[in-house]
Amino acid sequence: xxxxxxxxxxxxxxxxxxxxxxxxxxxxxxxxxxxxxxxxxxxxxxxxxxxxxxxxxxxxxxxxxxxxxxxxxxxxxxxxxxxxxxxxxxxxxxxxxxxxxxxxxxxxxxxxxxxxxxxxxxxxxxxxxxxxxxxxxxxxxxxxxxxxxxxxxxxxxxxxxxxxxxxxxxxxxxxxxxxxxxxxxxxxxxxxxxxxxxxxxxxxxxxxxxxxxxxxxxxxxxxxxxxxxxxxxxxxxxxxxxxxxxxxxxxxxxxxxxxxxxxxxxxxxxxxxxxxxxxxxxxxxxxxxxxxxxxxxxxxxxxxxxxxxxxxxxxxxxxxxxxxxxxxxxxxxxxxxxxxxxxxxxxxxxxxxxxxxxxxxxxxxxxxxxxxxxxxxxxxxxxxxxxxxxxxxxxxxxxxxxxxxxxxxxxxxxxxxxxxxxxxxxxxxxxxxxxxxxxxxxxxxxxxxxxxxxxxxxxxxxxxxxxxxxxxxxxxxxxxxxxxxxxxxxxxxxxxxxxxxxxxxxxxxxxxxxxxxxxxxxxxxxxxxxxxxxxxxxxxxxxxxxxxxxxxxxxxxxxxxxxxxxxxx
Amino acid sequence: xxxxxxxxxxxxxxxxxxxxxxxxxxxxxxxxxxxxxxxxxxxxxxxxxxxxxxxxxxxxxxxxxxxxxxxxxxxxxxxxxxxxxxxxxxxxxxxxxxxxxxxxxxxxxxxxxxxxxxxxxxxxxxxxxxxxxxxxxxxxxxxxxxxxxxxxxxxxxxxxxxxxxxxxxxxxxxx
Numbered sequence: 197x198x199x200x201x202x203x204x205x206x207x208x209x210x211x212x213x214x215x216x217x218x219x220x221x222x223x224x225x226x227x228x229x230x231x232x233x234x235x236x237x238x239x240x241x242x243x244x245x246x247x248x249x250x251x252x253x254x255x256x257x258x259x260x261x262x263x264x265x266x267x268x269x270x271x272x273x274x275x276x277x278x279x280x281x282x283x284x285x286x287x288x289x290x291x292x293x294x295x296x297x298x299x300x301x302x303x304x305x306x307x308x309x310x311x312x313x314x315x316x317x318x319x320x321x322x323x324x325x326x327x328x329x330x331x332x333x334x335x336x337x338x339x340x341x342x343x344x345x346x347x348x349x350x351x352x353x354x355x356x357x358x359x360x361x362x363x364x365x366x367x368x369x370x371x372x373x374x375x376x377x378x379x380x381x382x383x384x385x386x387x388x389x390x391x392x393x394x395x396x397x398x399x400x401x402x403x404x405x406x407x408x409x410x411x412x413x414x415x416x417x418x419x420x421x422x423x424x425x426x427x428x429x430x431x432x433x434x435x436x437x438x439x440x441x442x443x444x445x446x447x448x449x450x451x452x453x454x455x456x457x458x459x460x461x462x463x464x465x466x467x468x469x470x471x472x473x474x475x476x477x478x479x480x481x482x483x484x485x486x487x488x489x490x491x492x493x494x495x496x497x498x499x500x501x502x503x504x505x506x507x508x509x510x511x512x513x514x515x516x517x518x519x520x521x522x523x524x525x526x527x528x529x530x531x532x533x534x535x536x537x538x539x540x541x542x543x544x545x546x547x548x549x550x551x552x553x554x555x556x557x558x559x560x561x562x563x564x565x566x567x568x569x570x571x572x573x574x575x576x577x578x579x580x581x582x583x584x585x586x587x588x589x590x591x592x593x594x595x596x597x598x599x600x601x602x603x604x605x606x607x608x609x610x611x612x613x614x615x616x617x618x619x620x621x622x623x624x625x626x627x628x629x630x631x632x633x634x635x636x637x638x639x640x641x642x643x644x645x646x647x648x649x650x651x652x653x654x655x656x657x658x659x660x661x662x663x664x665x666x667x668x669x670x671x672x673x674x675x676x677x678x679x680x681x682x683x684x685x686x687x688x689x690x691x692x693x694x695x696x697x698x699x700x701x702x703x704x705x706x707x708x709x710x711x712x713x714x715x716x717x718x719x720x721x722x723x724x725x726x727x728x729x730x731x732x733x734x735x736x737x738x739x740x741x742x743x744x745x746x747x748x749x750x751x752x753x754x755x756x757x758x759x760x761x762x763x764x765x
Numbered sequence: 766x767x768x769x770x771x772x773x774x775x776x777x778x779x780x781x782x783x784x785x786x787x788x789x790x791x792x793x794x795x796x797x798x799x800x801x802x803x804x805x806x807x808x809x810x811x812x813x814x815x816x817x818x819x820x821x822x823x824x825x826x827x828x829x830x831x832x833x834x835x836x837x838x839x840x841x842x843x844x845x846x847x848x849x850x851x852x853x854x855x856x857x858x859x860x861x862x863x864x865x866x867x868x869x870x871x872x873x874x875x876x877x878x879x880x881x882x883x884x885x886x887x888x889x890x891x892x893x894x895x896x897x898x899x900x901x902x903x904x905x906x907x908x909x910x911x912x913x914x915x916x917x918x919x920x921x922x923x924x925x926x927x928x929x930x931x932x933x934x935x936x937x938x939x940x
Contacts, residue, residue: 319791320798324841519835
């Protein structure tokens with residue numbers, strides 16, 4: 197059938213099984229919004245107050261559900277407002293397809309109204325991007341975009357569609373099944389995809405020597421340690437990872453992105469590794485003699501001082517992205533491939549080991565956090581997790597994020613939605629909204645945020661209020677940009693340059709302005725009761741927790757220091 | 766990515782890419798944002814209309830070049846990458862140079878042209894335009910000698926290179 201470009205785009209989204217998109221209309225996407233209007237029975241569009249948060253929402257949707265998120269924005273400022281969410285998704289390997297309109301091709305390059313070279317601008321922060329120059333290429337481009345976003349190591353893909361391409365008509369043939377997989381998949385390596393069937397057989401043959409050597413490293417190790425990253429979740433390799441830990445009798449530490457892949461209450465789990473890692477995790481890292489790193493990229497925040505990192509260990513690195521091998525940490529052996537496939541193949545070659553003493557030693561380093569304070573972040577997080585153990589939690593960036601990573605026990609993958617790599621303040625509300633929208637059962641999502649971060653995105657309260665999206669906003673209000681203040685305290689002689697937030701808004705009045713319940717709490721009883729009530733109600737609301745300005749995130753390792761040399765306990 | 770200046774070496778990297786708009790920017794952008802210094806870059810179509818070949822000379826050390834190759838493979842538009850070993854490859858660049866050439870100087874210049882197997886492309890009363898092809902050393906040597914005559918203007922292409930032997934560029938992404 198003959199359709200215009202805008203209609204073809206919408207048909208292609210339906211082909212991909214897209215049910216919800218986030219976006220904001222404008223001049224250069226009018227034809228697309230016209231088609232969205234006609235197909236609102238098939239595609240639900242969530243209108244945000246700002247394109248940035250539409251981008252984070254699509255990202256949150258993808259992180260919570262594992263499905264590819266979709267965001268639409270207009271040309272020029274609409275598109276440039278997406279740069280931060282695109283970069284955020286890129287750093288954390290989140291599959292999102294960003295669609296932007298652009299001015300008609302006749303006007304391109306003339307500095308016309310709302311014109312921006314968004315494909316040029318986003319080259320460094322997308323897995324791939326497209327400027328679609330003819331309507332005939334559109335359907336294939338959209339299919340490729342979805343394929344690239346979700347395959348291998350996932351990531352954001354941007355498709356920029358000039359307005360004339362949206363209007364031009366061409367023959368559209370719906371695709372199903374295998375037709376949805378574009379020809380370009382043939383170019384990609386076996387290791388970068390999850391091979392099956394005949395491809396898996398070929399992969400096995402190639403990987404065999406490395407699998408054998410890996411099994412040998414595990415057989416020879418006395419103190420093996422598993423380092424679990426976000427790649428484990430992306431690959432769905434949680435069960436295989438635990439099975440390997442059991443077989444090798446190894447404790448496990450996690451990167452920020454890996455939290456939840458192994459339940460926090462599992463006996464092998466030593467917790468978060470890195471700058472704000474647990475004693476047990478960081479010290480085990482320096483004592484182990486074999487590090488099995490799965491789906492991690494060895495971020496500087498996890499490594500501390502790279503040269504002294506895991507200095508007593510041989511390093512076995514399993515990752516789907518060959519470019520992560522030997523990038524930040526030199527490996528003894530690497531296996532490139534999908535974590536689930538590799539771990540599955542490796543398991544059959546590893547025999548049962550027993551390292552009772554090492555396990556005991558690792559577990560004995562786990563410290564219970566104790567505090568005399570009556571109302572403080574760790575107690576709040578503990579109480580929240582007791583009320584709603586499996587609840588999806590989104591965060592912004594700063595102290596509250598690290599406290600959440602340390603003290604909210606994550607029990608399942610995709611439970612924590614946080615901006616790890618880019619560290620985007622203002623990520624949280626959009627991401628929480630997207631995560632909530634991805635849940636077919638409509639369960640509430642908690643947004644744990646700080647007063648600093650929340651001021652960057654609070655305009656989206658209108659969105660969660662209008663659509664009644666069940667996001668429980670828990671603001672840790674300490675009246676400061678707490679993490680920056682912490683560094684000023686520790687490293688800049690207590691000179692609190694531009695970090696004190698002795699100004700509005702009054703978050704209770706704000707809640708009222710957006711027509712939602714707001715409660716300010718300053719003690720544990722009130723917090724518990726309010727949170728329970730909010731969780732049961734499942735409606736958007738704000739809970740403001742009044743905290744001390746000098747509260748700090750501990751433990752802490754100063755940047756660039758060895759990972760077991762804590763500057764704060 | 767930090768590279769100790771003491772360990773800098775010259776690498777010639779051949780890259781087969783999809784022949785499409787923006788691909789040069791993708792490749793060049795990757796080099797600059799990962800902190801690699803491009804010494805020269807040459808790009809042109811190949812026998813396959815849909816494929817272009819980029820040859821880049823870059824300074825780095827072994828570990829960084831390995832990282833660079835793997836990063837290049839992450840670009841969807843990149844099909845194949847090959848780091849060429851100097852002993853096992855041929856490389857050429859082309860230099861066009863306009864030198865001062867008063868009548869008294871012409872004979873000396875012509876001797877240089879002979880020695881370097883250069884070509885005279887244009888002669889006027891005051892100047893000569895020469896074409897020289899060769900590897901980096903030869904071109905540098907020629908330029909050194911021409912300096913005595915007075916170089917008015919010059920342009921050189923980037924290096925292009927092919928591996929010696931019957932083999933053609935291929936890649937095996939899994940290792």
